Amino acid sequence: MRSDVLIVGAGPTGLVLALWLTRLGVNVQIIDKAAAPGTTSRALAVQARTLELYQQLELADTLVAGGVHGSGVNLWARGEKVAHLPIANIGEDLTPFPFMLVFPQDQHERVLIERLAAAGVRVQREVELLDFSEQSDHVLARLRHADGSEHSVEATYIAGCDGARSQVRQQIGSGFPGGTYPQVFYVADVEVSSPALGGEVHIDLDEADFLAVFPLAGAHHARLVGTVRGERAERAENLGFDDVSDQAIKHLHLVVDKVHWFSTYRVHHRVTEHFRHGRAFLLGDAAHIHSPVGGQGMNTGIGDAINLAWKLASVVRGCAPDRLLDSYEAERIGFARKLVHTTDRVFSLVSAEGRWADLVRTRLAPTLVGVLSRSATARAFLFGTVSQLNLNYRGSALSQGAAGHVHGGDRLPWAVAGYEDNFASLAQLDWQVHVYGAAQPGLIDFCKGFGVALQQFDWQPEYQAAGLVQNVVYLLRPDTYVALVDPTSNWETLDRYFSARGLKPLERRHA
Structure with a gap:
């Protein structure tokens, strides 16, 4: 079996890469070692720039119709709301999507899988990449199926969209420098009875465990994203919802009536040394991973995929020399490094312990947000940064004038x-x-x-x-x-x- 591009990993990054390449006339094969798509979601935010790019394949309207427009961010301390940042239509002069869309990753993946299937491409499940070797004009990849059988496939290029433990990254020997946060993150899908969430995000800033609440479709449906630390974090594998500090939940006046599901995970802050090695490429969490602060991770992986897709298509179809593919790393690695550095600093602030950290978080941060909320220029800059509208490639060899x-x-x-x-x-x-x-x-x-x-x-x-x-x-x-x-x-x-x-x-x- 021969394809133009073998995509390893069928999360949002791999699915978007497969979808764009297919639309551009490139023959793809996409595999994933999981038996089925995930049913729990870590990523929730779909930023404006992602929606703009999704317009290219008429995907944006589907997500917008099924999601919630985040209309504001509220900061809480000592059980009181201490700051409010309105974000409804904050970028109305900048983009057709002047809001942050809350649309869970599991639903997001289903939309992409359905669209890809309609284009004639099926994700090959329970197929694991064992290794690959690079030949003069292709890569030869060895795959293993659920029944233990193995076979080899040829592809002109291979794309590693296979997450933080990427087999593709390990194969090419690209380091993954950085660190791991001591806290354990959790995500819980819940039904709550409380004052209306009102389509807004709520964040507790007290010295209890960090907690953010995201509204989902449905009056009382919400997603909790938080941390546990200290002794509880040391037994992460055995944590349940009852182990989560209820102090932060009470600070937000939430009453959790039902927990649909609960999941824990560790978070790293890392960027790989190379995004390209010969005929192999790294994208998404295989290339960079960081805290969920700002809702940037999934959107950045999708940006990687779209940046690489048109370049791969150009080379495969004889419309560009192979050196065009070098611009993928040149354009994306700098942004990834900056993003990891920024989200690490912000998360370190909101999760730091101690008297001074508590003072900065509960007093200084709300004051700063209050100033931002009164400045149209500051709000637009903040929106442009978080939404990735301000991301540019001015230093690229492809940019001129x-x-x-x-x-x-x-x-x-x-x-x-x-x-x-x-x-x-x-x-x-x-x-x-x-x-x-x-x-x-x-x-x-x-x-x-x-x-x-x-x-x-x-x-x-x-x-x-x-x-x-x-x-x-x-x-x-x-x-x-x-x-x-x-x-x-x-x-x-x-x-x-x-x-x-x-x-x-x-x-x-x-x-």
């Missing part, structure tokens, strides 16, 4: 003028050019001859407000990030960009 506030490597600013949404064309999953104003005749001819789609938008004030500049050429990558910003609007600049990197559109288009 600038005009106004937009640089090569930035996410394309979102703007709606009248009935025209400039994100509508992004579903093409290919290179395209945007011009807000008038495109020069030479540019029109080049785009038509080269086979890259050209989108022209009549200049409107809304585009200027979004940070776009009139008549400038914006070349967009298949993952909707800006590759080239050319204020001269000269077709030759576009030609040189593609020629210098050996790139071609994935599909030949005719304007």
Whole structure:
């Protein structure tokens, strides 16, 4: 059996990679050693940038319809609400999805599996990667099935989406430096009777165990994410819900009526040394893992998958040289390191013990949140950071030029003028050019001859407000990030960009 890409691991990262590659015409095989998808969820938040990218495959509306829009974050101390950060429509001028969506990972995976099956790809369950070797033009992987039988498969590339204990990572010998938090994390799916959660997140800041409460669909359905520490953490394997400190639960005035399920896990803060080794790639938890603070983990893995998918498709289909794949590590590893560092510092703050730590957490933090809640600029920056709208690839070899506030490597600013949404064309999953104003005749001819789609938008004030500049050429990558910003609007600049990197559109288009 031969495939273009063998994907090891069928969590959200592996499923998204398989789905994008399949849509881009790449033959994939996806395996997972688990007998069935998970039924418990650690990841809950789906950030705005993920939903924007999901629009490319018409996935966003399905998740939005089934999830809860987080409308605010409440901080509690000593049994009282001490700060409130409103986040409902906090980014309404920035994105079509100006909210944090709460949509549990198990439901999320089911949506992806169903969409992948509709595209003709089935996850091969109870199949374990034993090892693989790299040949001149492919990898040869040895797999084991539930009945103990083994067979080998060939693939042009292999993608390790197989979690913190990644067999792919171990095989390529990439280190996984970092550490493990002393606390044990737990997640519980519960029914509660208490003052209405109101679609908001509630976090207890007292010196008791850390606890965050996330609203789920249903008036009294919620997910608790918390920690246990000290002596209880040493017997993590035998912990039950009754072992969780009820002090934090009482601080939030929660009455837990029913526990649907309860699960514990250890959390690490690590980033692997390499995201690529020859024909092997690491994505998601196989490449980076950190505390759940900020709801970044699953979204970052999905970002890895979409970043790599279009590059693999370009190389497999002869539209780019193999060196394009080096940009995957270059673009993603720096963000992963920064994210792990940031979430580690925040979690260390909220979980630290001692008099001064308690003072910072219960007095200083609420004051800071109060200041943020009164500043529109601060709220927008915070939303842009947590939602990953601010993530950019400005330092990438694929990024070039600038005009106004937009640089090569930035996410394309979102703007709606009248009935025209400039994100509508992004579903093409290919290179395209945007011009807000008038495109020069030479540019029109080049785009038509080269086979890259050209989108022209009549200049409107809304585009200027979004940070776009009139008549400038914006070349967009298949993952909707800006590759080239050319204020001269000269077709030759576009030609040189593609020629210098050996790139071609994935599909030949005719304007």
